[in-house]
Amino acid sequence: MVHDSDDQLIRNYLKQTEKKLSDEGFSARVMRHLPGRAECFVQVWTLLCVVSGVFLFVSIDGCQLVANLMQKMGLALLDSGILQQNPLHLSLITTLIAGYIGYKVYSNVVQ
Amino acid sequence: MTSSGDISLIAQVLLFNNKRAFDQLVRKYQSPVRNFLMRLTAGDRELSDDLAQETFLKAYVHLDSFRNLSEFSTWLIRIAYHTYYDYIRSRKEWMPMDEEVIELSHHAVQHDSAQMMDVYAGLRYLKEEERSCIILFYMQDLSIRKISSVKNLPEGTVKSHLSRGKEKLAHFLKQNGYGT
Numbered sequence: 001m002v003h004d005s006d007d008q009l010i011r012n013y014l015k016q017t018e019k020k021l022s023d024e025g026f027s028a029r030v031m032r033h034l035p036g037r038a039e040c041f042v043q044v045w046t047l048l049c050v051v052s053g054v055f056l057f058v059s060i061d062g063c064q065l066v067a068n069l070m071q072k073m074g075l076a077l078l079d080s081g082i083l084q085q086n087p088l089h090l091s092l093i094t095t096l097i098a099g100y101i102g103y104k105v106y107s108n109v110v111q
Numbered sequence: 112m113t114s115s116g117d118i119s120l121i122a123q124v125l126l127f128n129n130k131r132a133f134d135q136l137v138r139k140y141q142s143p144v145r146n147f148l149m150r151l152t153a154g155d156r157e158l159s160d161d162l163a164q165e166t167f168l169k170a171y172v173h174l175d176s177f178r179n180l181s182e183f184s185t186w187l188i189r190i191a192y193h194t195y196y197d198y199i200r201s202r203k204e205w206m207p208m209d210e211e212v213i214e215l216s217h218h219a220v221q222h223d224s225a226q227m228m229d230v231y232a233g234l235r236y237l238k239e240e241e242r243s244c245i246i247l248f249y250m251q252d253l254s255i256r257k258i259s260s261v262k263n264l265p266e267g268t269v270k271s272h273l274s275r276g277k278e279k280l281a282h283f284l285k286q287n288g289y290g291t
Contacts, residue, residue, distance in 0.1 A: 018250060
């Protein structure tokens with residue numbers, strides 16, 4: 001038969017001897033052994049974004065839009081007279097654009 | 112219910128595979144999980160740390176199965192208990208129960224305080240089922256319903272393990288000069 005006093009005795013005793021354990025490298029050991037998770041959500045999300053992007057690009061006739069944009073940029077450059085006046089400006093702009101695109105491509109590949 | 116901070120960390124692990132967020136969860140819950148396993152193994156620090164590590168690795172892999180129906184700590188304790196239970200079951204296949212108890216006592220930590228050694232001695236005095244019920248009830252403050260869910264046992268069986276465990280432990284404590 002267990003009395004209330006026994007119940008209290010056990011409770012108090014076990015609680016008194018409970019101590020907070022310091023980490024002592026335990027967490028680091030766990031983190032070192034973490035297995036690869038099936039990143040299902042991330043993969044599905046990425047796939048969804050890519051599919052949506054392609055769908056949007058095709059549905060709004062993206063190729064034509066890009067071609068028009070490039071044409072307008074070229075014409076604007078010609079109209080502004082930069083090409084005739086200062087070839088250094090053109091090479092500077094080209095280098096900046098090429099550098100930016102190159103950087104984006106490189107960072108995507110590294111990730 | 113789990114705190115919003117924990118839920119945010121869990122979400123970061125699940126959505127972005129943020130290992131730093133999981134590291135924070137490990138740091139926060141390592142002490143209760145290791146304490147729980149220390150009691151279950153009756154003071155075997157090396158074994159309890161190995162089981163605790165396995166517990167966190169299982170939690171990491173199966174984090175998407177956490178449903179926020181209970182505290183995150185209770186979910187971890189459930190995994191810890193089953194990790195321990197699997198370990199005991201694998202040992203029982205080649206070692207009888209009596210030898211297992213002796214084995215636990217041989218591995219018990221020598222450098223803990225005398226009071227801690229008494230606790231471990233008291234816990235070793237109990238059968239494995241009684242010991243786990245006592246620890247879950249008194250130290251983790253779980254209700255009988257939750258213990259039956261953690262251990263996959265009927266509530267009646269949990270009550271009888273708990274009752275026998277209380278009786279034996281109270282007897283042990285009184286014999287050793289506590290509660291006089």
